[in-house]
Amino acid sequence: MESAGWLCHRCYDLRTAESLLLEIGPCIGVVDLSHDDFSIHSFSAMVNRNKQVRWIAIVRDEQLANEAIGQFIVNFCLDYFSVPIPSDRLLQTIGHQIGMLNLERKVWPQLGNFGQQGLQGSTxxxxxxxxxxxxxxxxxxxxxxxxxxxxxxxxxxxxxxxxxxxxxxxxxxxxxxxxxxxxxxxxxxxxxxxxxxxxxxxxxxxxxxxxxxxxxxxxxxxxxxxxxxxxxxxxxxxxxxxxxxxxxxxxxxxxxxxxxxxxxxxxxxxxxxVPPLRERSDDIILLAEFLLLKYARQYNSVAKSLSEQAQAMLLQYPWPGNVRELICQIKRAVLLAENKCIEADQLDIPRLIDDKLSLKKVREESERNALLTVLENNKGQISAAARELGVSRATMYRLLNKHQLIPPPRCFRQSHA
Structure with missing residues (x-):
């Protein structure tokens, strides 16, 4: 691969690989499973966390009979090769995927620029x-x-x-x-x-x-x-x-x-x-654009940008629900987008027209909107909505009761599995 002119990094443990992927962003990843010196669960977790990478697996033919390895390849990899590795085919596949990666960077220039989810930002x-x-x-x-x-x-x-x-x-x-x-x-x-x-x-x-x-x-x-x-x-x-x-x-x-x-x-x-979003105001537009591109690709949406008015609204809002609220807002806007540019009126953000509007009222309205959005995204399934918000079912029910949002049985059915 190096003789083909590509810059290659070798990683012999997952911690080093995770750190490297955090730094370099979108790339081609080759996972060698042929030596049986790995945990497929750990590999799967790392690959799932780094979806900006295009993965190719190397295995032995007999390993394909292993259900876990088969699922790993089908779920996470673009292709696989059996040992002994057919060098010409491997180089051809990697070359094609690098071409796809370069094309993706032109179409989605900001995707993957923020590294690992949860630690993005330049402030x-x-x-x-x-x-x-x-x-x-x-x-x-x-x-x-x-x-x-x-x-x-x-x-x-x-x-x-x-x-x-x-x-x-x-x-x-x-x-x-x-x-x-x-x-x-x-x-x-x-x-x-x-x-x-x-x-x-x-x-x-x-x-x-x-x-x-x-x-x-x-x-x-x-x-x-x-x-x-x-x-x-x-x-x-x-x-x-x-x-x-x-x-x-x-x-x-x-x-x-x-x-x-x-x-x-x-x-x-x-x-x-972990700082609140209001202390990272310079990150708000960067995060919003990153999330827009991420969810637009995930949901095959036409949305690609935020209008100046939409950006101004994002900047003036106090974000009492922090990054989680921003995620809900952008996800909702992307799902409902009909044009490439998301306008201010497509954002479900409380308008701060009254300067005397109390922070408590803003927080409550924002919290209620976030709950409505996550319920809508999960078709009223309270357990699924709680998982998306990262809270327990008990906490979810308290929030729903607080805002009088307990869905009637005829509209939303909960799973008792």
């Missing part, structure tokens, strides 16, 4: 956050990620995990609002202890301040002892990294009466704060 606060993620990820200490609702805290947690030495291991995400005192969850392997599932990997605690006192006490004991009580009272050693997420500010966490201080200091070895 000082986002550059600082990216640098902190890179430095913190390489250590193995516990991390607390704070930030307002909708700022992308879970995406930042994923970035820390992906850049860490544990990237090949399991990541277990726990909604602390619904966590029971026994710390048992349902996994693909059946009912398991959270600590068993996260052993040697990473445990992500979403809204960890919502843990009951009994759960906090149990977690603290596991962190102190480095073990937990397994079946039949057997003591089992556990090695896991913990990433804790909260919408509370770091200052509020210290004084939060419901949070055990001894647990907090165990969890908060280092901390990251």
């Amino acid at each position: 000082t606060v986002m550059k600082k956050l990216r640098d902190q993620v890179k430095r913190i990820a390489l250590s193995d200490v516990s991390v607390v990620i704070s930030g307002e609702i909708g700022t992308g805290k879970i995406l930042v947690a994923d970035a820390v995990f992906q850049a860490s030495a544990r990237a090949k291991q399991q990541v277990v995400r726990v909604n602390c609002e619904t966590m029971t005192a026994d710390w048992i969850i349902e996994t693909e392997h059946g009912a398991q202890s959270v600590f068993e599932a996260a052993n040697n990997g990473v445990l992500v605690l979403e809204e960890f301040t919502a843990l009951t006192d009994a759960c906090q006490q149990a977690l603290y004991q596991v962190l102190v002892d480095g073990s937990y009580c397994g079946p039949k009272g057997k003591t089992i050693a556990v090695d896991m990294r913990i990433i804790s997420i909260t919408h509370h500010s770091l200052d509020n966490l210290v004084t939060l009466a419901t949070l055990r201080r001894e647990l907090y200091f165990r969890l908060n070895v280092v901390s990251l704060t």
Whole structure:
């Protein structure tokens, strides 16, 4: 490939590959599966996170009988080659895909310019956050990620995990609002202890301040002892990294009466704060254009740009729902677009005509609009809508009740599976 004049990068582990793809953006990726020294689950997760890459797989013929490998190739790869590799055909395929990539860059010039989702932006606060993620990820200490609702805290947690030495291991995400005192969850392997599932990997605690006192006490004991009580009272050693997420500010966490201080200091070895969108105003148009191109391609929409009036509206709006609200707005506009240019009146943003309009009212109206949009996108399925917003079903129901949006059974049916 190098003799053909192409710039090639070799990566021997997923963490290095993830870091490289973050820097170079859209490219051709060749995944060598022929040596059986890989986890297809980890490969799939990395490839799924880097959809800006055109993937080609290399396998042995007998591996094609493996269902997981077959699904990986069909779901994520443009083509595959069996060993011994037919060099001429491989070079021809890569050359054609590079041509397609160059053509795509002409049609979608901004796509992929922002690297890994959740860390995009050129403002000082986002550059600082990216640098902190890179430095913190390489250590193995516990991390607390704070930030307002909708700022992308879970995406930042994923970035820390992906850049860490544990990237090949399991990541277990726990909604602390619904966590029971026994710390048992349902996994693909059946009912398991959270600590068993996260052993040697990473445990992500979403809204960890919502843990009951009994759960906090149990977690603290596991962190102190480095073990937990397994079946039949057997003591089992556990090695896991913990990433804790909260919408509370770091200052509020210290004084939060419901949070055990001894647990907090165990969890908060280092901390990251994800800035609200209003503190990254220079990123708003860049993010909006990136999201527009992303969803236009995903939904095969004609939309390609934002009018000057639409951009001005995006800039003057305070974005109480942060990046999550911006995503909902752009996705909705793209889905409903009839022309290449999205105009201001196609954005479902509250008009701030009254200068005395309270921030509380703006936040409530924005929150209600975001809920309506996500329900519309998911055809009224509350569980699916909750997953898109990154909240639990319980939180989703509270928000729907708050805004009197509980859908009647005849309109929206929920799955009880």
